[in-house]
Amino acid sequence: MPSIDVIIALSAAQCRAHYAGSVEHVYASSVDGRRVxxxxxxxxxxxxxxxxxxxxxxxxxxxxxxxxxxRIGDRPL
Structure with missing residues (x-):
């Protein structure tokens, strides 16, 4: 199965919008710089x-x- 490693940084408040259904998609950055x-x-x-x-x-x-x-790890520096 294909995969991509992404960095996600969302606050609890931002996540509430996802639960409320007002947001259908989330953008994240891959570790190699692509937008996902x-x-x-x-x-x-x-x-x-x-x-x-x-x-x-x-x-x-x-x-x-x-x-x-x-989840595979902490956010890289």
Whole structure:
């Protein structure tokens, strides 16, 4: 399954907009500098009370559809 590592930094307040349904997609930066669009619903699996912060592996199918989002580390410096 193809994947890309992305850096996500969202506050708890920003995540509430995703839960409320007012935001359907989230932009993140890949570790190699690309801009990546992912479904906001993917954050529901990884959000904490502080929001979403760190490096995540975004996996998708061969058609480019979201499959999973897994935390793999802290945000790089």
């Amino acid at each position: 669009l992912l479904p906001a619903q993917a954050l529901r699996r990884v959000v904490t009370r502080d929001g979403v912060h760190g490096v995540y592996r975004l996996s998708y199918d061969t058609n480019g559809r979201f499959q999973s989002l897994q």
